[in-house]
Amino acid sequence: MSARVRVLLVEDDLRVARVNRDLLERDPDVHVVGSAATCAQGDALAQALAPDLILLDVHLPDGSGLGLLRHWRTQGRTTDVALITAADDEFSVRTALAHGAFDYLIKPFTGARLAELVARHRARHTPTTPTAAPRLDQASLDRLLGISASTAEALPRGIDPHTLERVYLSLVDMGRPTSAEEIGDRVALSRVTAWRYLEHLVRVGRAQLDHQYGLAGRPAKLYRASGGQVSGGQAAEPGES
Template identity: 45%
Template sequence: MIEVLVVEDDPRVARINAAYVAKVPGFRTVGAAASVAAALAFVEEVAVDLVLLDQYLPDGTGLDLVRRLRERGRHTDVIMVTAARDLATVQAAMRLGALQYLVKPFDFAGLRAKLEGYAALRRSLAGGGEAEQAEVDRIFGTLATAAAPVGLPKGHSPTTAELVRQVLLTAGGDVSAQEIAERAGLSRQTAQRYLKLLERTGRVRLSLRYGETGRPEHRYVWVPTGA
């Protein structure tokens, strides 16, 4: 069983998240903590494989908790589960080693996809030994692929697709290909290529915005699962 700690200061949300975890085979919630201090104390006493981590806590932030865990030599895996949509937080979470980032509100299917991707990653790493480049690429793409709606065509990177997806999720509305490219650190051509792919699979909705020149601007918005 994969042991999960839910770090969330809203008791109702913590109960919902724990209930979601219980519905995914192979996972079990071993505790809940409502603050950075409580989470640190829990991890010192109980073996935890994965932390589902909110960013907004009464005595600090979720990222503060990750930093302090790393300072103490704790390399517990982390999936951010938060309403924080700003790209600075998303980027900081990536740099601190968060394996996934799930934006509130979300449904059970959204969390299940993250957990199943995490379980697949653990299975990939369980054997130890060495890996060829193809195996390394597959491991790095495991979590991103789990969140993608379909398999990616040849020549498309799961990591890049996930980066575009995260920008769309945190945009708070429709955005242009140029805006996505700038926020994701990609070329405009690359952003457009992935946006067209996601549009074809139904995960992105395209709309046209007409300006003074009469030439419409393409705007993109992420389509939630089940929408």
């Protein structure tokens, strides 16, 4: 089951804010709790509503969203903030990231990319165990930072990093052992393609493989998200799933 996400929009174009709200709330577990058109309104609503995620524009009538982000960080506010803006210059991007923005979308963007942003926010706040320890291992820290486990490795031919992350986040959202067919349906991939991505996740330690016995024919192969160590092993043929 997906975690509920309470979102604050800080966007001065009312039409854009309405479109973004509609895109976000296609996910029934996302709720836009407020919308601000200025830095002052955004600051007030961030304090009053305590959202889980803030989507922030750069160019606002009374100042810069980058200045507002810097203000929040100096005040100790650690809420996840992502920039959604037409500001495509390197200075704005670097400044946003330096002040702790975990993502940056340049307008115009696709609904799928916005959904990916929300999925990354969820993954950053998904505990590895029901009672998470106060200390972090590297895998947990990378997830908190929004870093894909595949970033530091050379991906096999035919494995796209963005699709790989979508498959992994879908596996996390399912919260139970899941078949390649189910994952394929969730991320619009064929069963065999989903199988290939899931087997790669098993090889690098981000997923575990279970077998469901007791049915006619070969045992079903089910996958679940894992925070385990990197492991080797070869994938079985697609016909075995």
